[in-house]
Amino acid sequence: MLSSLPPTGMPKRPPRVPRPAPVPRVDSPRLATLARRLEACGQEAAGAEGAAAEAVAEFWREVAAVGAPLIEQDPQGDPEHAVVTFVWRGSQDTRAVLVLPNKVIDPREPDRNLMDRLPGTDIWHWSVRMRRDWRATYALCVDEPDAEQAPPPAASHRGGPPPAGGRPAPADAAGPADPGYIAWLRGQGRPDPLNPRALPRRWGGAQQSVVRLPLAPSEADWQVRDGIPRGAVSSHPVRSAALGTERRVWVYTPAGRPAAGAAPGPDAAPGAGARADLPVLVLFDGEMWQPELGVATLLDNLIADGRLPPLIALLPDSLDSDTRWSELACNDRFVRFLSDELLPWAAARWPVTDDPARTVLAGQSLGGLMAAYAAVRAPHRFGNALAQSGSFWWPDGPQGQWLTSLLEAAPEHPAHPVRFWLSAGEQEWVLLPANRRLPAVLRTKGYEAEYREFNGGHDYLCWRTELADGLTALLAECIAAPAAGQAAAPAAGYTAAPAAGYTAAPAAGGTSGATAGRADAPVSPPAG
Incomplete structure (x- = not known):
């Protein structure tokens, strides 16, 4: 047994340690193909606008079918890695989108997690190369005016004076990210509306979306079984x-x-071979x-x-x-x-x-x-x-x-x-x-x-x-050994339901779905 007493009055925070390596940004193969297709459309004299719009619409139909984020083959041909592409469907008012996967951000360079917009489209995107056993919760932090969003600080996130009305400059403006703007933007987190899987966060706030690559550990043990x-x-x-x-x-x-909470008694009698x-x-x-x-x-x-x-x-x-x-x-x-x-x-x-x-x-x-x-x-x-x-x-x-x-x-x-x-x-x-x-x-x-x-x-x-x-x-x-002559019980067969704790992520502006699982698990409020 230890005898020394622990220190008291210590700061309530972890050490401020820089990330040892930068976030591994890469280009999305799927979006590179789309960019080439859009460029080709722009070189055509007739029907260019309609062809480009159809190419973008086709991309969003693909995303709706498979869900976000997109999991793509590693361009380097490594079967142990994949490209993970997070996307946001913006509007003409979208100014910036910050993607925050758990611990995949460098506090020294938070603007490395800002999405890029595919020019001339509503597609905002951010891609990283990760090993195929990676999993994380994440949030999308969007500067896109709506009735519920608090105004940002009166400074451009790319430096320089704000435009009229105190709004930040567009996300593709030149210059470094303004720390005050990034801090505000991080507070605008929301689940990914294109991803149906989400988990609650401690102490309230918006739910977090879930990304799991194919070799990540199975969550079958968390599925509700019949x-x-x-x-x-x-x-x-x-x-x-x-x-x-x-x-x-x-x-x-x-x-x-x-x-x-009844006191131990006859109801506590063990089964065969148990204590x-x-x-x-x-x-x-x-x-x-x-x-x-x-x-x-x-x-x-x-x-x-x-x-x-x-x-x-x-x-x-x-x-x-x-x-x-x-x-x-x-x-x-x-x-x-x-x-x-x-x-x-x-x-x-x-x-x-x-x-x-x-x-x-x-x-x-x-x-x-x-x-x-x-x-x-x-x-x-x-x-x-x-x-x-x-x-x-x-x-x-x-x-x-x-x-x-x-x-x-x-x-x-x-x-x-x-x-x-x-x-x-x-x-x-x-x-x-x-x-x-x-x-x-x-x-x-x-x-x-x-x-x-x-x-x-x-x-x-x-x-x-x-x-x-x-x-x-x-x-x-x-684990009790079976009694003499008694075979060990086989694992129970089951019908899988959604994993306990998961909820349906709300669509933008919507409400969260009910918690899957036990009757004693209440519906989670949008938690962050």
């Missing part, structure tokens, strides 16, 4: 002396277990994982497939950004809440284990930092830490990577073994060095630590599949 047992989700207030407040906690109980006490998952940011993303669907599927044991999941609410920063950044009061209050509260209501080897803490970003910190602070309660894109850089400043440095100075051979499962995105340049350092330090101190990287960013789209892999790895030994 014909499998389904657990229940309930919400409970939990009073905490450690935090000095009441905290809402969502609780997932597997099929066949009491959902409303009475269930493994426990504590998953931070419960307000995102269940009401918005429907994580119960994932747990139902993994349990039905025999890849997870039946378990109880506790999902505490993070409330808001300030509370999250305060509690998840190595806060010992929050560790006491988890170990001394939340687990006993659950044990009084459900047949949960007190075995740390069958208890998992899981979190993302600051939640990943807390998962690792709480496990080394209270290893007698938490024997597994699942940290995704952990903020192990914390805090920003001279004491950076505090937890890793503390572990590095600690004695070897911990009294209580803790298993770590860590992952981070290849596009997360700010936190990658710290995430690569921690598992090496853990192994030198005698901990079991698995670490891997995925092709993505700081993104729930990536964390969804990574969460499934981490849980199945950490809890594999908890």
Whole structure:
């Protein structure tokens, strides 16, 4: 167990680190073909205007048929890469379009993410070359006057004085991007109306669209299935002396277990070959994982497939950004809440284990930092830490990577073994060095630590599949072996529905569709 206390009063922000390599802009093969066709139309004396209009209309029909963004073959012939082309159908009033894929932007050169307009058309476009296992959420930020859009700052995004009326200059004007204009433009994000798949964002705002290349990890585990047992989700207030407040906690109980918090009794009797006490998952940011993303669907599927044991999941609410920063950044009061209050509260209501080897803490970003910190602070309660894109850089400043440095100075051979499962995105340049350092330090101190990287960013789209892999790895030994003479249950057959947490993206100016999945997952407001 660690003895040093964490620093306090640290800045609530990650380090400001430049992107090590520029965003990989390329030309779209499809749009290059269209540009040549339009040029040929312009050289024809008769019917040129109609032929050009038909060529553009044909392009938009193709986009409507296949959806956006366009996934094109790599011009270099590399089967492991593709060209991803984001498009926007503009109007005569469109002045600029900024595309923001998660972590595929350089803060030093944000105008590299400004779309170009194909001259003489309504086609705005932006293309990058990415490996075929990439996935990301993204937003389109559009300067296109409408009744709901706030006016931009009185400065041209290309420099120079604004035109009459305080509007910015057209996007194809010469000169560098104005930082104030770009900052305003980033606030105009909206989902891609040509892409039906979207995910909500934390703390409200417009939904994010989803791009997944063909070799990206499958999301089949998040699809709602017919014909499998389904657990229940309930919400409970939990009073905490450690935090000095009441905290809402969502609780997932597997099929066949009491959902409303009844004390362990006859209803908790195990099936053949199973234990009475269930493994426990504590998953931070419960307000995102269940009401918005429907994580119960994932747990139902993994349990039905025999890849997870039946378990109880506790999902505490993070409330808001300030509370999250305060509690998840190595806060010992929050560790006491988890170990001394939340687990006993659950044990009084459900047949949960007190075995740390069958208890998992899981979190993302600051939640990943807390998962690792709480496990080394209270290893007698938490024997597994699942940290995704952990903020192990914390805090920003001279004491950076505090937890890793503390572990590095600690004695070897911990009294209580803790298993770590860590992952981070290849596009997360700010936190990658710290995430690569921690598992090496853990192994030198005698901990079991698995670490891997995925092709993505700081993104729930990536964390969804990574969460499934981490849980199945950490809890594999908890799956009950079949009783003598009893065959292992096969994976349940199912009919796939849309993945839980996804919604139909609204058309421009429209409203979002209903959340696919569980009845207990409410419709997500347009979230950002």
